[in-house]
Amino acid sequence: MFDRPEILMTPGPTPVPHFVLEAQAAPLVYHRGPGYGALLDEAVDGIKWLIQTDSDVVVYTSSGSGGMEGAVANTVSAGDKVLVVSVGFFGERFKTICERFGCDVTVIDYEWGNTAKAADVEKALDDDPGITHVFCQHSETSTGVVNDVEPIARAVRARDKLFILDAVSSAGAVDIEMDEWGIDVCIGGSQKALGATPGIAFCAVGPRAWEAHKVSTAPRFYFDWTAYKEAMERPDSESPWTPAISVLQGMVAALRVARDEGREGILERHKLLSRAIKAGVQALGLPLMGEDPERAVVVTAVKNPPGLTDKQIVGLLRSKYGIIVAPGQGPMKGQVFRIGHLGWFEPLDILRFFGALELVLDELGYELTPGAGVAAAEAVFKG
Ligand SMILES: Cc1ncc(COP(=O)(O)O)c(C=O)c1O
The missing domain is CATH 3.40.640.10 (Type I PLP-dependent aspartate aminotransferase-like (Major domain))
Known part of the structure; x- marks a missing residue:
């Protein structure tokens, strides 16, 4: 497909x-x-x-x-x-x-x-x-x-x-x-x-x-x-x-x-996308992993919702929506999934990601308010 x-x-x-x-x-x-x-x-x-x-x-x-x-x-x-x-x-x-x-x-x-x-x-x-x-x-x-x-x-x-x-x-x-x-x-x-x-x-x-x-x-x-x-x-x-x-x-x-973008521009872009990711994740009721999430502008590690595994979430995101995120590594295997937002991303990529994540979580039986993740990320972009 x-x-x-x-x-x-x-x-x-x-x-x-x-x-x-x-x-x-x-x-x-x-x-x-x-x-x-x-x-x-x-x-x-x-x-x-x-x-x-x-x-x-x-x-x-x-x-x-x-x-x-x-x-x-x-x-x-x-x-x-x-x-x-x-x-x-x-x-x-x-x-x-x-x-x-x-x-x-x-x-x-x-x-x-x-x-x-x-x-x-x-x-x-x-x-x-x-x-x-x-x-x-x-x-x-x-x-x-x-x-x-x-x-x-x-x-x-x-x-x-x-x-x-x-x-x-x-x-x-x-x-x-x-x-x-x-x-x-x-x-x-x-x-x-x-x-x-x-x-x-x-x-x-x-x-x-x-x-x-x-x-x-x-x-x-x-x-x-x-x-x-x-x-x-x-x-x-x-x-x-x-x-x-x-x-x-x-x-x-x-x-x-x-x-051309400038160092300031690149660094600010990474901070903005990271804030949007974190806002969307939290709006879906998913806990973040790790100290000092404000600084974590490269990768966001998210704890799996109770009863769901990172394998299920990562698998469906990829097979149905073509979005590849990473499972937990080492002792975090089975506990978190990791969203990379470093590199050449823009706001629309993040909104698309939350649309897909919401559909995946819903399909896996996790209760959520449809659109909550997208809306929270959008609010960050609107400033
Ligand atoms: C922090 C960090 N160090 C080192 C590496 C080097 O790994 P690789 O040899 O797979 O590029 C990576 C790659 O993911 C990394 O994230």
């Missing part, structure tokens, strides 16, 4: 707009010849603008996890004491990567749905001055929470430790001021707020991270920052290995449109 493209309201990948698709479908710019350097330089400049930094930017052909692994592999040595601030699934991933690289890992392990607190990080660092690195998520996509990372970054910098931020699902959706806040490595990706297809991750690498890189002895090859820096410093910037050229073309197109 359904022959229109499905709508990806997942935590990523996100809908790929026509201007990105067209750029990705354009003939390849050969990566060992004229034109590629300008493309890569434009991508790097756009990323610097997006996360407000003058740092170098390493562009990987990988998913976001490659960026996370790159940040570990390039800054640690086996035996280093590191602190992982974990508020969910991706915090656990940082822990695993650090362990695989032989680090001595301390974890601040928050209950899923909670946000990280600067005071806890300060205490952990003061309790063990031997810790040299702190790893943290900005937006923890598994629960939707967005950590207030500015005070955490400042606390880490004040103690002269390295602060490494996973901004894979927040870069382009939530304010990041890498240099001002004291973030040493900031990791992002192509398939989230930028709305290109999956395939590119990046690490913005500040001066202190380069110092750590010089003394780090962890094994690395494909993700070695030195290889990327040397290639970038050729007369025409290059990538050391064959890059995801099409994705890069798409990401540059996205960054151009984003720059």
Whole structure:
């Protein structure tokens, strides 16, 4: 029955707009010849603008996890004491990567749905001055929470430790001021707020991270920052290995449109859509999951209504209405469904989503006032 493209309201990948698709479908710019350097330089400049930094930017052909692994592999040595601030699934991933690289890992392990607190990080660092690195998520996509990372970054910098931020699902959706806040490595990706297809991750690498890189002895090859820096410093910037050229073309197109909209515009758009989602969900009597929902402008995690499962809701939304949302992850499986609203959404997408959600919930026997979700979201858009 359904022959229109499905709508990806997942935590990523996100809908790929026509201007990105067209750029990705354009003939390849050969990566060992004229034109590629300008493309890569434009991508790097756009990323610097997006996360407000003058740092170098390493562009990987990988998913976001490659960026996370790159940040570990390039800054640690086996035996280093590191602190992982974990508020969910991706915090656990940082822990695993650090362990695989032989680090001595301390974890601040928050209950899923909670946000990280600067005071806890300060205490952990003061309790063990031997810790040299702190790893943290900005937006923890598994629960939707967005950590207030500015005070955490400042606390880490004040103690002269390295602060490494996973901004894979927040870069382009939530304010990041890498240099001002004291973030040493900031990791992002192509398939989230930028709305290109999956395939590119990046690490913005500040001066202190380069110092750590010089003394780090962890094994690395494909993700070695030195290889990327040397290639970038050729007369025409290059990538050391064959890059995801099409994705890069798409990401540059996205960054151009984003720059036209302006940082303020992008960030405000994400806040507005998130407020509309939360208003609609609450108007349907569904409880939100997670601390500080005002900050959670990337993903909204919603508790399943009693007697219904996320599998049922996710399944019907997709099969009947072509809207893809995500089920719970890890221990949240069976407890929540997650609505992604990062990337190139507009009010009509949100209204359409609530129309579909209401029909699905009604079909599953959940009692609701028809139109309540749509009306509440609309009220937010009307201001
Ligand atoms: C916060 C966060 N970190 C990292 C990743 C990287 O995951 P992947 O390797 O699947 O791109 C994701 C992707 O969902 C994410 O949301």
